[in-house]
Amino acid sequence: MNYYSLNHKAPNTTFKDAVVKGLAPDKGLYFPERITPLPASFFENIDDLCYNEIAFEALQQFVSPDIPKDVLKTIIEETLSFDFPVVKLNDTISTLELFHGPTMAFKDVGARFMARCLGYFNQNNTNEVTVLVATSGDTGGAVANGFLGVKGVNVVILYPSGKVSEIQEKQLTTLGQNIKALEVDGVFDDCQDMVKRAFLDEELTSIMQLTSANSINVARWLPQLLYFMFAYKQLHKSHKDIVFSVPSGNFGNVCAGMMAQQLGLPIKHFIASNNQNNVVTNYLKTEIYNPKPSVQTISNAMDVGNPSNFIRIQEIYNNNFNNLKDNLSSYSFTDNETKVALKEIYNNYNYVADPHGAVGYLGCKAYLKSNPNAHCVFLETAHPTKFLDVVEDVITEKQPLPKQIQSVMGKEKVATKISSYNHLKALLLK
Ligand SMILES: Cc1ncc(COP(=O)(O)O)c(C=O)c1O
């Protein structure tokens, strides 16, 4: 599969090149040249396929011929080594738990998949690759874990100082080896802007190979489409009109769901559930796209003021506003509403959600008011104990810590504070 830049000012390129570059030379996000729907029989017989087989069929076209079939099978097997269960709350609402991986966030799948692709491309290469990542909380930990010890790859993670949870910070600052954490005096969008600026800085790119492990990288982004297929496999017998409510920040995940839909997955509708960082909610109301500096919320991983992937979403729906509105609704909720939802989910269903999942739950409730026959699945994108202060405070119950969280608790944070792009550049050049 070849990929083109959504800025249309760079040559089309291969999967390998798109992964190694991260962003196109014209600063555009890469997008596949073609999306060939899977045969109807794939969806009719999905019960006979295991997750690895589903993943192989769904991803093959996007990575071929750069990743041979047998290598893809191994990458998938190593990536999907945990479960993706759907938990039913009531007749109209379920949740898809995406937090059973090593860092207990949905980013684990994309990070592990991309690390293995890059490892494969790099196996005979003596040149090192530097992976730059901006994180509002979870990408950093997942990428640190996924890329730890990968030969020929150095990872540099930028995170906004004081704006990630204590456990998220431990996950991204304590691993050492080939992982370096930079604590940025700013918000997530400042981190993301610095990363994008580095890609365009010829002084840097002439002497080092830079790539991104944010969802702008196709190898980090595309495997996320599998979640929607795994949920469908679990629900399609009991429910017809399946709708996904996706807690959204950089909009990579909901956009991956739309790719699954393009492959033929029968999804009735998407809901982008937002906190107060609501540029897309406002766009769907006004048709005016107005990125804003992000504001801090209790669902911190969604504190994104200028979502990178919105341009891919517009591409999927041919830049047609009405087409987009037919497929996507968006609602935005306050921290107070999120806390009330956390309590409601706990009291009514004896289920402990995390603040991001709670925003997704609120999106389901809002949508179901006018679409009572749908079955709405909200994505539980991170484990509740990653946000211990908020969750224990709201449900007034102590939570047992899973082993993945316990393993980072006592470790010492190592991070370098930076306050400007020049500072980042100086560190990269060192
Ligand atoms: C826990 C959690 N929920 C939701 C999101 C938002 O996902 P996306 O950026 O793909 O919209 C993120 C970060 O990306 C996250 O870490």
Ligand SMILES: N[C@@H](CCOP(=O)(O)O)C(=O)O
């Ligand atoms: N919410 C993310 C922000 C970056 O998103 P990505 O999917 O583009 O990596 C985070 O937790 O860091």
